[in-house]
Amino acid sequence: MTRAREKGMQILFMVAASISILAVAVICVFIFGNGVPAIKEIGFADFILGRVWSPNQNIYGIFPMIVGSIYVTAGAILIGVPIGLLTAIFLAGFCPAKLYKLLKPEIELLAGIPSIVYGFFGLMVIVPIMQDVFGGSGKGMLTASILLGIMILPTIITVCETNIRSVPESYYEGALALGDTHERSVMRVVVPAARSGILAGVILGIGRAIGETMAVIMIAGNQPVMPESITDGVRTMTANIVLEMGYATDLHRDALIATGVVLFVFILIINMCFSQVKKKGDC
Amino acid sequence: MKKIKSPISVIIKIMVFLATLITVGVIVTLVVYILAKGIPNLKPELFEWEYTTENASMMPSIINTLIMTALALVMAVPVGVFSAIYMVEYAKRGSKLVKLVSLTTETLSGIPSIIYGLFGYLFFVIALGWKLSFMGGAITLAIMVLPTIMRTTEEALKAVPDSFREGSFGLGAGKLRTIFRIVLPSAVPGILSGVILSVGRIAGETAALLYTAGTQAKVPESLFDSGSTLSVHMYKLMSEGLYTQQAYATAVVLLVMVVLINVLSSKLAKKLQKEY
Numbered sequence: 001m002t003r004a005r006e007k008g009m010q011i012l013f014m015v016a017a018s019i020s021i022l023a024v025a026v027i028c029v030f031i032f033g034n035g036v037p038a039i040k041e042i043g044f045a046d047f048i049l050g051r052v053w054s055p056n057q058n059i060y061g062i063f064p065m066i067v068g069s070i071y072v073t074a075g076a077i078l079i080g081v082p083i084g085l086l087t088a089i090f091l092a093g094f095c096p097a098k099l100y101k102l103l104k105p106e107i108e109l110l111a112g113i114p115s116i117v118y119g120f121f122g123l124m125v126i127v128p129i130m131q132d133v134f135g136g137s138g139k140g141m142l143t144a145s146i147l148l149g150i151m152i153l154p155t156i157i158t159v160c161e162t163n164i165r166s167v168p169e170s171y172y173e174g175a176l177a178l179g180d181t182h183e184r185s186v187m188r189v190v191v192p193a194a195r196s197g198i199l200a201g202v203i204l205g206i207g208r209a210i211g212e213t214m215a216v217i218m219i220a221g222n223q224p225v226m227p228e229s230i231t232d233g234v235r236t237m238t239a240n241i242v243l244e245m246g247y248a249t250d251l252h253r254d255a256l257i258a259t260g261v262v263l264f265v266f267i268l269i270i271n272m273c274f275s276q277v278k279k280k281g282d283c
Numbered sequence: 284m285k286k287i288k289s290p291i292s293v294i295i296k297i298m299v300f301l302a303t304l305i306t307v308g309v310i311v312t313l314v315v316y317i318l319a320k321g322i323p324n325l326k327p328e329l330f331e332w333e334y335t336t337e338n339a340s341m342m343p344s345i346i347n348t349l350i351m352t353a354l355a356l357v358m359a360v361p362v363g364v365f366s367a368i369y370m371v372e373y374a375k376r377g378s379k380l381v382k383l384v385s386l387t388t389e390t391l392s393g394i395p396s397i398i399y400g401l402f403g404y405l406f407f408v409i410a411l412g413w414k415l416s417f418m419g420g421a422i423t424l425a426i427m428v429l430p431t432i433m434r435t436t437e438e439a440l441k442a443v444p445d446s447f448r449e450g451s452f453g454l455g456a457g458k459l460r461t462i463f464r465i466v467l468p469s470a471v472p473g474i475l476s477g478v479i480l481s482v483g484r485i486a487g488e489t490a491a492l493l494y495t496a497g498t499q500a501k502v503p504e505s506l507f508d509s510g511s512t513l514s515v516h517m518y519k520l521m522s523e524g525l526y527t528q529q530a531y532a533t534a535v536v537l538l539v540m541v542v543l544i545n546v547l548s549s550k551l552a553k554k555l556q557k558e559y
Contacts, residue, residue: 006459010373016365017374017384020433023426024387030405031398086302094299103303105549106310112541113313114487116514117534120521121313124320150309157306183292211395213490214518238397238490245404245494260401264394271393275386 035261038254047258053224055244060255064226066262068141068234069210071227072220075145076152076209081202083149084156091157092164093186111154119218122147127219134231139221142230147215152205159204163197164190200277207270211263213238237263314538321535324528334500339529341536343501344516347417351496351512352485354421355428360478362425363432364467370433371440372462392430396491399427403495415509420496427491428481435480439473440466472551479548486540489514513537 039047042060050061087107091100126146131138167190175185191198213236221233222243235243237259245256328338366384374381400423407419443466451461467474497509498519511519517533520526 002457006457009459010369013365013369013373014380016362017369017380019362019366020387020391020429021383023429024390026406027394027398027402027426030402030410034405083302083305086299087306090299090303094296095303103307105545106307108549109314109542109545110310112483112487112545114489114514114537114541116487116489116517116521117317117537120517120530120534121316123521125312125316150313153306153309181289181292183295184289187295207393207395211397213395213397214514218521238395241397241401242490242493245401257401257405260398264398267393267395267398268390271390274393275389 031257031260031264034254035258038251038258039261041251042255042258047255048262051226053240055248055252055255058251060251060258062237062240062255062259062262064224065235065237065240065259067226068220069236069238069263069266071141072144072148072216072234072236073206073209075141075230076148077202077206079145079149080152080156080205080209084153084201084205085160085198087153088157088160088164089186089191091161093182093190107154107157110150111158115151115212115215118147118151119215122215122219130231136231137221137233139219140231140233141220141227144216144220144234144236145230147219148209148212151212151215152208155208156201156205159201160194160198163194163201166197167193196277196280200274203270203274203277207267207274210236210266210270211238213242217242237266317531317534317538321531321533321538324532325535326532329529329532339520339526340500341513341516341529341533344511344513345536346502347510348486348512348514350502350510351417351421351424351492352482354417354506355424355485356478356481358422358425359428359432359481363429363477364436364474367433367436367440368462368467371437372458372466388430388433391426392434394427396427396488399423400491400494403491407495413507415495415497415499416507417496417503417510418506420492421506423491423495424485424488427488428484431481431484432474432477435477436470436474439470439477442473443469472554476548476551479544479551483541483544483548486512486544487514487537488512489518493518513540 042050047060047062048066049063050059051063052059052061053064091103095103122143126143127138129138130140130143134142171193172185172190175189176182180188216236217239220236220239222235222239223233224235224240227234240259241256241263244252248256329340330342331338331340332342334340334343370381370384403419403423407413407422408415411419413419447465447469448461451465452458456464492512492515496511496515498511498515499509500511500516500519503510513533514537517530517537520530520533
């Protein structure tokens with residue numbers, strides 16, 4: 001009796017563990033199953049490389065959105081990584097314990113704020129500033145990059161800090177013993193030793209930035225055309241889905257799902273890079 | 284004798300100080316701005332039970348957020364905790380199933396919410412024909428927070444010393460009893476901090492709910508009706524463009540919620556650290 005129960009529960013636990021496998025499988029089947037036929041119907045090259053997105057005329061080219069996502073993400077990395085990494089170095093190597101107790105919860109708070117609130121903040125604060133500085137609508141690539149740069153800060157800071165802290169103390173002591181200053185020991189010995197962990201943090205940040213939707217939609221302008229300057233409006237793949245899903249039908253709807261497929265492939269590649277880098281860092 | 288610092292050291296110091304200053308500046312600006320603009324807009328009519336276009340009340344959405352959170356957690360917590368139990372207590376390390384489960388959990392945690400939303404729409408709204416429903420949204424969110432609950436529970440279980448298990452076995456308890464009576468109770472604070480993190484994600488989620496649970500600003504009569512959570516409600520207020528003040532107020536409510544959630548989860552994490 002007890003043995004049967006033990007066995008039964010073990011099987012139940014195993015089934016529970018298999019649910020995440022099932023979930024990934026079902027998600028893949030539904031996204032790819034609905035999106036891939038649409039890509040075939042539109043034509044792979046026309047869809048991926050087409051520069052015109054005009055559902056009214058049945059033209060579906062998402063090249064501007066792919067470029068938009070990449071530009072905005074790259075901008076976010078350019079802004080977020082230096083600030084985040086340096087903040088992490090400060091927290092791990094320079095921060096007095098008392099100040100650390102104050103700073104750490106603040107950074108955790110930044111990670112918990114919903115993206116819709118970030119979007120609102122961007123719309124109300126960053127957009128007017130951009131209007132003043134560059135003129136125009138204030139919505140565009142640069143605005144989106146700045147906001148996304150802020151949004152990936154907690155990810156970058158947390159991952160980098162953990163990895164910098166896990167570098168053996170002996171590295172730092174060795175550098176000090178060779179006559180280096182505290183600052184240079186941290187910067188030139190400890191931080192480079194944590195580089196694979198830092199890279200993992202950056203990749204995680206890329207994943208978050210490229211998948212971000214609600215904040216970007218508020219401030220990127222959302223024009224489905226190729227941006228020509230950093231203040232031009234852009235539409236990301238994520239924004240494309242949310243903006244038009246509400247009223248799209250037939251091939252238009254399928255084209256939006258296909259946009260999801262492309263985004264999903266991007267995410268899978270990023271995930272793969274992340275686990276590769278993490279694996280390398282472990283040994 | 285005072286050591287003269289090299290210019291490079293000074294530059295490094297200035298750089299890390301500046302970066303931290305920017306980070307802190309951003310956080311303070313964000314929080315203070317939302318609070319300063321939002322609190323004056325917190326008017327009593329925003330908390331009336333019924334939503335009308337005049338009062339733009341957020342009360343139904345607040346109730347919806349609570350129901351949605353409870354519903355998603357009811358599904359995600361047992362599955363997450365059970366699979367963590369399997370991974371830590373039963374599975375042989377390095378077995379194929381363990382590797383596959385870790386891989387898929389990692390994949391799930393990397394998938395952006397809009398993809399979850401798209402999946403929920405295709406699966407629940409279209410394939411199952413549920414239309415926009417609370418249930419569809421809740422299941423979508425349950426899948427979304429599953430990796431968080433699994434990972435924190437796994438860590439909490441691993442942190443329980445083996446001597447606890449050995450003591451229990453030594454007293455003649457079976458594996459199941461050991462897990463439920465000894466291991467799980469000691470892991471509760473860790474599990475709870477994962478649950479609280481998930482509450483934060485669910486309450487703040489918009490993209491995954493927009494096309495699964497929909498944007499209807501009233502408390503649904505059944506779980507298969509549409510209903511908007513607070514974040515979705517805020518998105519709607521903003522996109523309509525007429526309700527900026529109400530959006531400010533909603534932002535405050537969301538922000539306060541996040542702060543509370545953070546305080547709670549860090550308290551629990553501290554408790555966990557103290558115990559071992």
